[in-house]
Amino acid sequence: MAKLLRWTGYVVGVLLLLIVLAAAYVWIASAQKLNARVEPRPERLIPMEQASLEEGQHLLVTRACAECHGPDLRGTKFLDVPNVATLYAPNLTLVAKQASDQQLAQAIRQGIGYQGESLLVMPSESYANLTDAEVAALIKAIRATPTGGQRTPPRSVGPLGRIGLAAGQFKMAPQVVEDYAAAQAADFGPKFAAGRHIAVTVCSGCHGSTLSGKEAEPGTIAPDLTMAGSYDLPAFKKLMHTGLPPSGRELKMMTGVSRKAFSHFTDEEIAALHAYLVERARRAP
Ligand code: HEC
Ligand code: HEC
Structure with a gap:
């Protein structure tokens, strides 16, 4: 009896160890992806004074930017699935005060945030196809939108979201941009x-x-x-x-x-x- 208990103890111990190792793996692998810094390519845009504000405003609506970032671009809680992720489409009126044209353009076309971080969910894979004139027009329209609202909280990714990232089921925006380009x-x-x-x-x-x-x-x-x-x-x-x-x-x-x-x-x-x-x-x- 004592022997059986001891063996059960070993088996449970080994299983627990495996679970801890798997969780550590998921944590490290997902953190690596979430924190990955990708060197942005230099963005070549047309001169801002030639960019069309009307075109930019039309693109903000028809390319669905306003749907996620809000009609006034002040940000929305875009996704909130328990244990998967809570993601905010940021307040672009405040981001625009911090970010250069290069940085806004790299967020739109390359999926790399203005602070150099890899974005999640932002559909840069499609916007990578916008022309230099269209991206300049978008930036002009963002900058012309009245500033206001609060900074959106940072994203948080839960255990299921991290498993998805570690397993490659969810991908960071720069990776999706690359997949789409192929x-x-x-x-x-x-x-x-x-x-x-x-x-x-x-x-x-x-x-x-x-x-x-x-x-x-x-x-x-x-x-x-x-x-x-x-x-x-x-x-x-x-x-x-x-x-x-x-x-x-x-x-x-x-x-x-x-x-x-x-x-x-x-x-x-x-x-x-x-x-x-x-x-x-x-x-x-
Ligand atoms: C936000 C995601 C999204 C975008 C962007 C989107 N679609 Fe869809 N579309 C869907 C989904 C999902 C369906 C399947 C029906 C559903 O569940 O809404 C669909 C269905 C359709 C259908 C089939 C409708 C039917 O007869 O059942 C057509 C046609 C279509 N989309 C055209 C377009 C075109 C054209 C565009 C670009 C202008 C577009 N979609 C952009 C998500 C999208
Ligand atoms: C499907 C929803 C969605 C759409 C559509 C969308 N965005 Fe985003 N965008 C996001 C999310 C979510 C983030 C933040 C991602 C993160 O936190 O990892 C983001 C991030 C950004 C950033 C980076 C902000 C920073 O902190 O550097 C910019 C700039 C931006 N979006 C501009 C746009 C523009 C311009 C369009 C339209 C051409 C657009 N977005 C369309 C969801 C969206």
Whole structure:
């Protein structure tokens, strides 16, 4: 009996040790990713006096910046899942007071915060495709937004979030930027370039780098955008303006982002995006 107890004790001890080692591994591996400092590339923008404020304000809305950072850019609690993470989309009116144009541009296009930290969730993988003129316009519009509000608290990542990071299921923004750069949506030449540009600078964030679909958030799939090929222009316009597909039923993610962001696209932008997506669907194998 005593012997059996002793052996049970050993087994439990070894199991506990393994659990402690696994937890230490997850902690160290995730901390390494969360604290990773990536050297930003120098950003080349057009001179600020040539940047268009109106274009920047249009991009702030249509590229969904305002959806996460708030209509007044003063920050929102963007994600709050117990044990996974609490993430704030920062107050950009205050960040803009601290950060240079280079630093804002590297946050937008490279996923590297102004203090050099790797960002999480910020969809720089799509914004990496914005032109130098568009990024300059965005920065001009951010700087023109009235300053106010509080600094948002720092992000905190819980045990499940850390397991996801250690296992490579969640990735830091600079890594996602790199992954996206390696596989891009098909290019059908100048005739479809304007529509493709919109798709790769915003739709790709949820629908994937090649627009062939991905899990937009745990449990929610954003489908392959060949689906858009079955939409005629009026139905596509209705989807962009109201977030409702032809069936009229609300969609879990798409309805909200359409109403807040895509309803601000001009008719010309919607037509260009539609033309590209229809061509892409037509050429799909
Ligand atoms: C899906 C939500 C989301 C969208 C859309 C989004 N952001 Fe962010 N952004 C975030 C989050 C979250 C962070 C902070 C990430 C962190 O703490 O690791 C962030 C960080 C930033 C930062 C870095 C701030 C710093 O501390 O250095 C800038 C600048 C920024 N975003 C600008 C923009 C602009 C401009 C757009 C639109 C072109 C945009 N964001 C769209 C969620 C978003
Ligand atoms: C914030 C994430 C997100 C962004 C950004 C996004 N989508 Fe979606 N989209 C989804 C998800 C998720 C679905 C699946 C339905 C749902 O759960 O909302 C979807 C569904 C769709 C559908 C299928 C609707 C149907 O008939 O069921 C189309 C078409 C579509 N999106 C087009 C676009 C286009 C075009 C853009 C860029 C202008 C875009 N989406 C940007 C998340 C997104």
